Amino acid sequence: MAQGRMLNRRISLNKKVNDLSPESALCFTWGIAHLDRDGRIHGDPELFKQIVVPRRKDITSEKIESFIREWAEKGLVIWYETDGDLYIQYPKFKENQLGLRYDREAESHIPPPQKGRILVNISPEEIQSNSGVNPQSPPHNGME
16 A cells, blocks of 8 residues: 555545545545545445544544545445455545556555445445446346
8 A cells, every 4th residue: 555645636626525524524535645546445434533533632533434424425435345344445535646656556446436335325326436447337146
């Protein structure tokens, strides 16, 4: 994984991000620095806290859970569960990482959302719209 990530200046104009509370926006933007090459990170609130804001005693894992739910409801992230583990994907990650050397980074160890169960109800059309790409449709039986 890279030592950090680019924070596109367009984020400051994003209406959905600007609707977040200051603490929620902080966690959302700091999370970007910890994403793997596919824009994924662990989505268990306690683990997310330990990774992204380990020194912030005022931001509890309970707050993190409400933030993640809010981000997912706004379509900023996809929050999903696979084999009992929780994950987050930032759908617009690749679009905002200009110059990303995908081939030079380690393969993601986090499964994609298509292999899991989405935790917050958001339509597939909205997920597709938020991703900025036209992902391949999953098979009808849910198996690859």
